[in-house]
Amino acid sequence: MVKAVVAGASGGIGQPLSLLLKSCQQVDELALYDVVNTPGVAADLSHISTPAIVTGYLPGDDGLKKALTGADIVVIPAGIPRKPNMTRDDLFKINAGIVQGLIEGVAQHCPKAYILVISNPVNSTVPIAAEVLKRAGVFDPKRLFGVTTLDVVRAETFVASIVGEKVPTKNTIPVIGGHSGETIVPLFSQAKPSVSIPSDKLDALVNRVQFGGDEVVKAKDGGGSATLSMAYAGFRFAEKVIKAVKGEKGLVEPSFMYLPGISGGDSIVKATGLEFFSVPIELGPNGAEKAIDVVSSANDHEKKLLEACYAALKGNISKGVEFVQNPPQK
């Protein structure tokens, strides 16, 4: 039995992500939580003829508790999205508290669940989540994932258009670091199978992966940020976690995680100077089985990108930790 919860289920990401989870044969129960509209979204999805039983909850009447109790996997796309000329960090003020509140609920009602954080700024919301779980005494680093899959999906798509491949998913490209601008570092030198990118196109390609989110924010012109591609990416990651927990082997996807608690993580912490970092993660029955070190094999060009990443990411991580350890005065 797999019970999945989407927190933020009525939103731009939440609705299509819930649709994909409802379509997934591996999900037996799907609980939708949001501060608005979940009864309607749940009623709509419940007519789809797949096995998952769908329920919807609002905050009143112990809604969060009811949604989370018995959950195996909790996916969190709750919070405000960007508008043009905003950075992801500009979302911190509102989204930090939203993520903190939801994770407090997880710590209380389903402390063993796999938690997938989508809400931005991921570079800070994941450290917030870790800190809340630590304080509650239930932190298992192997079960807390910052979802960076959209960066991987973009790298796959954009590289295919440059090298002229018709099938974007042919190459596995590690995208590491964090999830905003220069903290996103695609390692095209480690693509499998290898790709040959013309040197005059490499900088533009890296830039497009790093700022792909801005491309969508600009095109939506005030209507929000990536939702459909994010739902695809979020589901791709969630499905891999579910399949790995059920025993499927060989499932790997980058994720932004607290590495000291994960096998193979310590050497990456040593190399980067950062406890939270995204690297390819081998998934297994307990969540993250192994962090794969792709940092030490980065080429000189990628090492320069990584230096810029480390500097920016350090501040984002401390901002999240600080938010929980020394809460702002209200």
Ligand SMILES: NC(=O)c1ccc[n+]([C@@H]2O[C@H](COP(=O)([O-])OP(=O)(O)OC[C@H]3O[C@@H](n4cnc5c(N)ncnc54)[C@H](O)[C@@H]3O)[C@@H](O)[C@H]2O)c1
């Ligand atoms: N990790 C990524 O790669 C990635 C990609 C795209 C978007 N995002 C982020 O995902 C978040 C959601 O984006 P969106 O486009 O779906 O926004 P949206 O505004 O369309 O939806 C957000 C939903 O969260 C709900 N919500 C607000 N407070 C809540 C709470 N306390 N509990 C439960 N639900 C709550 C809102 O009611 C709304 O339905 C944003 O922060 C965005 O920046 C992350």
Ligand SMILES: O=C(O)C[C@H](O)C(=O)O
């Ligand atoms: O760009 C954003 O704000 C949303 C998301 O993080 C993305 O990468 O599309």
